[in-house]
Amino acid sequence: MSYLYFTGQLLLSAILGGVLGWQRVAIGKIAGPRTYALVSIGSALFTILSVQAFGVDTARVASQIVVGIGFLGVGVIVHQHKHGENVVVGLTTAAGLWAVAAVGMSIGVGWIWESIIASFLILLVLLFNEKKFIKK
Numbered sequence: 001m002s003y004l005y006f007t008g009q010l011l012l013s014a015i016l017g018g019v020l021g022w023q024r025v026a027i028g029k030i031a032g033p034r035t036y037a038l039v040s041i042g043s044a045l046f047t048i049l050s051v052q053a054f055g056v057d058t059a060r061v062a063s064q065i066v067v068g069i070g071f072l073g074v075g076v077i078v079h080q081h082k083h084g085e086n087v088v089v090g091l092t093t094a095a096g097l098w099a100v101a102a103v104g105m106s107i108g109v110g111w112i113w114e115s116i117i118a119s120f121l122i123l124l125v126l127l128f129n130e131k132k133f134i135k136k
Contacts, residue, residue, distance in 0.1 A: 006048065013037070013044040013104045016119040020100050023126045024093060031076060031093045039069060040098050040104035047108025052068065062105060069101040096126060 014037045021094030023035025043065050050061030080087050099122050106115045 009048065009107050009110075010041055013040040013107050016040060016103055016107075016115060017100050020096060020103075020119060020122055023123060024096060024131055025116065029093055031097065036097065036100050037069060039072070040100045040107075043069070043101040043104030044108040045104075047105045051109060065101055066098075069098050072111070073097050092126070096122070 012102070015037075017037040017040025018033040020040075021031065021033035024036065025032030046065055050058040054061065058069055076093045076097070077092040078089060078090050080089055099118075103115050103119050106118065
């Protein structure tokens with residue numbers, strides 16, 4: 001593996017993760033570009049390591065990334081009491097972190113265009129605001 005390709009993979013992970021995180025901070029969420037970029041870069045790096053360095057069952061590393069990010073996602077889900085109602089916040093952020101980890105993993109295995117397409121679709125979903133369509 002060339003250092004240039006490796007660097008490109010990590011850079012693309014940072015960019016795609018950062019763009020998705022930028023959308024979150026643009027609407028007032030705490031987990032933003034740095035968090036999303038780090039999750040994407042970390043997932044890509046762990047995936048590259050599992051494919052290039054370990055030489056064992058690469059699915060083991062992939063499954064642990066999924067579990068680890070799920071654990072991180074639990075930390076951003078919060079129950080709050082607002083205006084007399086119990087509400088859950090952070091579900092979309094947790095799902096976004098989980099999805100951006102998958103983007104990083106796909107970059108790690110060399111699925112560059114697939115990662116870009118998936119990021120675009122994730123961004124579309126994050127831009128969709130269901131509150132504009134639901135009237136109470």
